Amino acid sequence: MENVLIEYLSDKEILLIIDNCEHLIDACAALAEKLLQYSPKLKIIATSRESLRCDGEITHKVLSLDHPDLMKKVTPIQLVQYEAVRLFIERALAVNPNFRVTNDNAPSLAQICYQLDECFL
Structure with a gap:
């Protein structure tokens, strides 16, 4: 597979x-160096x-977006103060222009944004 990639690229x-x-740091590093070579x-x-x-690597640290504390109950108005929630709303509106943050969906929205911060993206 590696040789096919090298030939193609x-x-x-x-x-x-x-x-x-x-998850596979050494294998990814070896593949990247070989492909670049x-x-x-x-x-x-x-x-x-x-x-x-890797040789020539330039790193950039990307910080997590701030998100609501699940231990605190927040209103829809308070939720939109968080970067993660604003990004979620922006993407939700892109697929559903009628999306709104309500008292009913606010707890779920806070939970989703919190859980996504725990994911490796």
Whole structure:
């Protein structure tokens, strides 16, 4: 498989995104270095909770979005003060222009934003 990728990418100008590298950090690092060695036009974005430690690697720390504390009851007006909730609302409106934060869905929305912060994205 690795050789097929190298052959395919060798003369292409491509941005390759490798997500969740922390689960297989050494394998992802080895693959990235090998692909870059044989594909001079290739650029890679790798997401991980830790550095790949590859030659030429540039790291950028992306902080979590703030989200509501589940121990506190919040109103819809209070919820929209949180970055994670605003992003959720923006994406929800993109697929359902009638979406609104209400007293009924506010607890679920807070729970979703909290749980997503715990995920490796």
